[in-house]
Amino acid sequence: MEERKILLEEEDMPDKWYNIQADIEIPPPLHPATLEPLKPEDMEPIFPKALIKQEMSKDRWIRIPEEVKEIYRIWRPTPLYRAIGLEKFLKTPAKIFYKWEGVSPPGSHKPNTSVAQAYYNAKEGVERLTTETGAGQWGSALAFACRFFGLKCTVYMVKCSYEQKPYRRILMQTWGAEVIPSPSDKTEFGRKVRQEMPSTAGSLGIAISEAIEDAIKHENTKYSLGSVLNHVVLHQTIIGLEMKKQFDMLDLKPDVICGCVGGGSNFSGGIFPFVPDKMKGEEIKFIAAEPMACPTLTKGIYAYDFGDTAQQTPLLKMHTLGHDFIPPAIHAGGLRYHGDAPLLCKLVDEGIVEARAYYQNEVFEAAKIFAQTEGFVVAPETAHGLKAAIDEAIRCRKKKEEKVICFVNSGHGHFDLAAYDLYNNGMLQDYEYPEELIREAIQRLPCI
Amino acid sequence: MHIGFVVNPIAGIGGKVGLKGSDDVEEALKRGGTPVAPAKAAEFCKFLDANVITCSSTMGADYIDGKIIYKTPKKTSADDTIKACRKFLKHGADLIVFVGGDGTARDVYNAVSKKVPILGIPAGVKMYSGVFAINVNKALEIVNAFMEGKAERVEREIMDIDEVAFRQDTLKIKLFGYALCPAIKNFLQNGKRIFGGENEAKRGIAKFMALICKEGTYVLGPGSTVKAIADEMGIEKTLLGVDIVENGKIIARDANEEEILKAIEGKRARIIVSPIGGEGFIFGRGNQQISSRVIEKVGIKNIIVVATPQKLMQTPFLYVDTGDRSLDKKFAGWISVIAGSGIAIRKRIVI
């Protein structure tokens, strides 16, 4: 009998995060005004000291505090599944695995970092955290974490998601968070955007600007980011570290690891613990999957850019479509971000990670196949990584290769059923990024 | 809530006997034609439960019990449709349902323009306009949704034969204007909530394309989406004609094929067009001035198609009919339609 899920005991949960900054170097973030490399104190208005230290740390291993582990144990260690049903359906000789992060209370990988962030903030006396959320996944993860450490939580939710996904809002409110559709009239920047674009669907970039402004302008309030930054990615490495142990239990090594990329945290968390192996010469393929509508890694340029629309954040060297690009309202709301984690971008730039972009319809087709063969209904974001895994498994069938493929199954899609409804009825549009015309348009913009 | 109901009793008579319309009724009858409209009208009325105002005998009362406010003459003409619709308006009709084809649609539109929404039950020989329901059942569904306040109002094209060209023995379909039309909201979420309003999307397209159009020569097709680009550039474009813009200035208005060819002679030009909603034609309906010769000269890769996500959602496939089959075939496959600022939607062109 083939084992269907590979489970770790609670005591086998890793007690350290892996910090890839010990093994790769990235260009430093720059101060938005001076364009000088950022100093730790520059970040103090928005982040607690412990997280700033992690952001810049070169230590390879960072201990997970006991208080954080205690909350992690609500759902961690998460299972590694063998996708037997999917393998049969695809008639592939490959073995397909997925690391199932949808078992957390908020339903995704996001609480791996929200719990850690809430903990460090609470420890330093912060009373309220602000943040943005796209699909609502990150917002609910932070709302959940704040509840457990006695913090207040304010979530700026991208307007189109606020309207499309009332259930995520209700979830956040149930955990006690205040949820505000963005752009809002609570911040100066939000008011400005609303004046210029009264019926805009909003974007992550705009919501980030609002949440940061709120944090800077209020006492004992700090800001929390759900992806992109080094410390966020650090916390997510628990995914890959557990995966490693689970594959060891099977005496297997993954040949391919796939995952979706919005800001890059779940995918980076999954692959980073395997990157040193690849740098030592092991053959392992990492595939980052993103939407055609917002193809940051496949079509963006690798350059310094702001993390938000209002240009308040430090400049990060990353693949970017430009901080003023507002992606269309695709259903994978969590993948609508113009940039990506600098650590991941560095690996893409060096060819260690490859990136692929997919259309909405083919992504939902993959998600439906998965639901019908494995049972779980995954988030539209997650389905991008799943699509990459399916493509790899089909390639294995054609080449008769028995590879081990694993994807990070970052979350469930129970709050995304309206999108499934549109897909089931043939109503989803295949958005894409008109690269050449955009280049032309940018050239014709008046120089500032 | 009042529904005006009008039937063009001879609609569809010319179809099966090889006439291009039903304008020549005598000839059609001689050839053994029978009108399509009565059967469609009867089928629709059998299941309609509404407060109806209509015309006497063959233009309405033969099929439905309703308040008769227009007396139908023995021999009906386009004029009767127009007069009847004007009366419907006077009596406070909230929606006008007509049975007919493109000619009837044009008559109804002439009478009501955008004052109330209109909906066609297809019974004509030509139905290029966007105001027709797919069939009688769909029409009933839409009317019921409209009465329950569950329909939205969308702008749809009124298309018909260009009579001047027709008399010169060429069949050209021309865009006459935009009517309001009821449409059922889609599933759990309607387009508006996902995308923001259609006007917002049009503005996004306009802002983006206006930047592109600053330099070079552009042949701008008919319709409100393309016109919005010119508006954004501060250029006065005709709504229904083909205009030409060069380096941000207009160099030809409502140009015909020869004028277009002359204007782009020896230049690297682009064409910007928008498909007809629902129908999906990007060439050959309403913009025949942009002929196969023009397209060939410009080159397929220099064609930019623009449309809002809302319009594309209601348009499953795109089509071309340039009159040159071998050219049409070169269009087959995917095309990236500009649908917002920095946003495109992939659509398939079916040949």
Ligand SMILES: Cc1ncc(COP(=O)(O)O)c(C=O)c1O
């Ligand atoms: C389920 C799920 N997966 C993936 C992502 C993308 O974020 P990241 O790339 O940081 O993992 C999101 C973001 O909201 C998400 O909700």
